[in-house]
Amino acid sequence: xxxxxxxxxxxxxxxxxxEMERDSRVVFxxxxxxxxxxxxxxxxGLYEKFGxxxxxxxxxxxxxxxxxxxxxxxxxxxxxxEIMFADFLAVCFDYVANEMSKxxxxxxxxxxxxxxxxxxxxxxxxxxxxxxxxxxxWTMMIPxxxxxxxxxxxxxVGLMAAAVRDQDPVIFHEHKALYATKGEVPDGEIVDTLxxxxxxxxxxxxxxxALALMVSRALEAADTLKREHGIDAEVIDARSLVPLxxxxxxxxxxxxxxxxxxxxxxxxxxxxxxxxxIVADEAFWDLDGPIVRITTPHIPLPAADHLEDLALxxxxxxxxxxxxxMNG
Amino acid sequence: xxxxxxxPQLGETVAEGKILNWFKSVGDEVRExxxxxxxxxxxxxxxxQSIIAGRLSEIRIGAGVVAKVGDIVAIVGGAAPSxxxxxxxxxxxxxTAPERSPFEEVSTxxxxxxxxxxxxxxxxxxxxxxxxxxxxxxIGKLAAEAHRRGEHRIDEKAVRGAMVSQAEIVKTPTATLxxxxxxxxxxxxGGDVIALNAMRLRTADRLAENWRTIxxxxxxxxxxxTALDRVRQQRKDGFRKTQDFSLTYLPFIARATCLAIQAFPxxxxxxxxxxxxxxxxxxxxxxxxxxxxxxxxxxxxxxxDLTLVGLAKAMNRQIDKARTGKLTLDDLSGGTYSIxxxxxxxxxxxxxxxxxxxxxxxxxxxxKLKPAIVSTxxxxxxxxxxxxxxxxxxxxxxxxxxxxxxxxxxxxRILEERNWGDELAENS
Numbered sequence: 082x083x084x085x086x087x088x089x090x091x092x093x094x095x096x097x098x099x100e101m102e103r104d105s106r107v108v109f110x111x112x113x114x115x116x117x118x119x120x121x122x123x124x125x126g127l128y129e130k131f132g133x134x135x136x137x138x139x140x141x142x143x144x145x146x147x148x149x150x151x152x153x154x155x156x157x158x159x160x161x162x163e164i165m166f167a168d169f170l171a172v173c174f175d176y177v178a179n180e181m182s183k184x185x186x187x188x189x190x191x192x193x194x195x196x197x198x199x200x201x202x203x204x205x206x207x208x209x210x211x212x213x214x215x216x217x218x219w220t221m222m223i224p225x226x227x228x229x230x231x232x233x234x235x236x237x238v239g240l241m242a243a244a245v246r247d248q249d250p251v252i253f254h255e256h257k258a259l260y261a262t263k264g265e266v267p268d269g270e271i272v273d274t275l276x277x278x279x280x281x282x283x284x285x286x287x288x289x290x291a292l293a294l295m296v297s298r299a300l301e302a303a304d305t306l307k308r309e310h311g312i313d314a315e316v317i318d319a320r321s322l323v324p325l326x327x328x329x330x331x332x333x334x335x336x337x338x339x340x341x342x343x344x345x346x347x348x349x350x351x352x353x354x355x356x357x358x359i360v361a362d363e364a365f366w367d368l369d370g371p372i373v374r375i376t377t378p379h380i381p382l383p384a385a386d387h388l389e390d391l392a393l394x395x396x397x398x399x400x401x402x403x404x405x406x407m408n409g
Numbered sequence: 410x411x412x413x414x415x416x417p418q419l420g421e422t423v424a425e426g427k428i429l430n431w432f433k434s435v436g437d438e439v440r441e442x443x444x445x446x447x448x449x450x451x452x453x454x455x456x457x458q459s460i461i462a463g464r465l466s467e468i469r470i471g472a473g474v475v476a477k478v479g480d481i482v483a484i485v486g487g488a489a490p491s492x493x494x495x496x497x498x499x500x501x502x503x504x505t506a507p508e509r510s511p512f513e514e515v516s517t518x519x520x521x522x523x524x525x526x527x528x529x530x531x532x533x534x535x536x537x538x539x540x541x542x543x544x545x546x547x548i549g550k551l552a553a554e555a556h557r558r559g560e561h562r563i564d565e566k567a568v569r570g571a572m573v574s575q576a577e578i579v580k581t582p583t584a585t586l587x588x589x590x591x592x593x594x595x596x597x598x599g600g601d602v603i604a605l606n607a608m609r610l611r612t613a614d615r616l617a618e619n620w621r622t623i624x625x626x627x628x629x630x631x632x633x634x635t636a637l638d639r640v641r642q643q644r645k646d647g648f649r650k651t652q653d654f655s656l657t658y659l660p661f662i663a664r665a666t667c668l669a670i671q672a673f674p675x676x677x678x679x680x681x682x683x684x685x686x687x688x689x690x691x692x693x694x695x696x697x698x699x700x701x702x703x704x705x706x707x708x709x710x711x712x713x714d715l716t717l718v719g720l721a722k723a724m725n726r727q728i729d730k731a732r733t734g735k736l737t738l739d740d741l742s743g744g745t746y747s748i749x750x751x752x753x754x755x756x757x758x759x760x761x762x763x764x765x766x767x768x769x770x771x772x773x774x775x776x777k778l779k780p781a782i783v784s785t786x787x788x789x790x791x792x793x794x795x796x797x798x799x800x801x802x803x804x805x806x807x808x809x810x811x812x813x814x815x816x817x818x819x820x821x822r823i824l825e826e827r828n829w830g831d832e833l834a835e836n837s
Contacts, residue, residue, distance in 0.1 A: 338536050338565055366522060369536040369565040 473545025
């Protein structure tokens, strides 16, 4: 078995293809995902491989996409639907918040909604305030929906497989700024587990929990903290927000006594707030200092290069914040 | 009105316990059912809950200190901590922790390790407060030191600094506070170091002490289980249906042991140095391995009065409690004789260490088909028989080898010759 270097965008296509090959019930639909291979070129080759019945372009209507996907899921298919920009989930939010997520419950288990909504989430690529938001928290607040946000190509493939095979709706946040990044992906079938975090760097002084684009920045910050400030940080990629791997996070905090979250979302009600709340509840007597959240300020994200870079947490900002808090 | 909180009677034979930590601080409101303090004995660690309500006005026995059963450890109610209150007669007793509500997705610890604001305006972090309480440190002293350093905060580092000269401090995640602390230290010279918890350390001490002070003699006798097994095979399906657990060899051996003790009462006794005190009851300890994570010996009381089925049920109950961590101190105390069973692993014989003040301990090992000589009027034949070793370590100060050997021989006779079918029939 070999290992290939894949981009994050290639990993998306590979993950979908792996599941479509395995299960003929898996179909894929969205705007420009078929012949054009997706606006982010993350689904190139699927149309050619699986044909127009299973890989379908749709009109520009998010409600139509999710409505069709939900109906397909209710009647026995395992659809993957793309919402091009995560911001557009607001357009079809009734399906997400009221319909798909509540179907199993409202029908007393008679119906299920096994589908995946893939969506291009996050900023850093100069798309402006309406196409750059990091909205994992919009989705994680809804009972009945699972939420994942992979940070590496191998996790994209494995978590995509886990999402497709899950019996309930899963929102799969792909990060737009990560599409061009590369990573090693082993050959063969890859299936990961929802609800599992990964400790990417072991450390003893503090715990940093990060997600998606922020993971690589947290890792870079951890290296600098160790090298220049003697602070040994443990970095956890949360990967899955619902279900959340509290065991790994609480275990790490029990070891280090300190918790930092690095979140791309605007500050109020970001996913890290929930983690901070859980840790304060369950691990209060393990804490040796305040929980600190490092986030984008509570603002619409600017399109201008230097302003967007200033708004999103950078490795330098993470280092600076942690250093000051730890030495203070 | 003031009420006293006393160190509860933690078990029949337990005289004292060490308070590991207080979940409440002086001044805190205490409600009925609140966890008050955690106490460690040489057998288990338990949380003690309050049966009274009021304001905790004084803690007389702090964390890290050993108190005798019945000692007043705290006062609830009353005006100021300094006024010596006249104790009322309401002692705290043990209760099991309340079940968690299914709606409680996140569990907030109910323990409290004191206020953030310490003396001299110095604040202590939650972790520091917990470590101070659990390790019996003086927060005033730590605060004064922080003050001298020009700092206003006591954190984990400061607590560790204060502990340098003492043993390594205990740091267990709050999520697992109820369990005995197990610490895993860093790798040393290429091997993992497993720091031992208090229970394991006590076990180690006691075993070493017993091994050092008791002149052990080990004897074993080979027993033919063929006849016994025939009955067991006939009845085991029916037994399984009515009792919901399997009928193993162990209850037979335990029952035979109780019967043999009737003829050899000195086996079931305590050695005090200048006398041997025979026990009227047979309280049978059954050694249970907790998946290689420790050994407990729950006791089946009045085992001598139980029938084979009754004994099987009682033993199954105690073993079950041991494996699910539900043993209380009473379950672990008062044993007069013990059985260590290693048969499951296929061993031939085991020489166990005596559990003082008991004077002997039985060991049973694998029972398997072996070629054996069977004598008949027609001559001696080699036959496949179910054979197993039954062994006993005994304290040579209490009696001599011949007495122990005669006991083992009686035990063998009962196991091989008793009409087990009758005993099972009348009870099933």
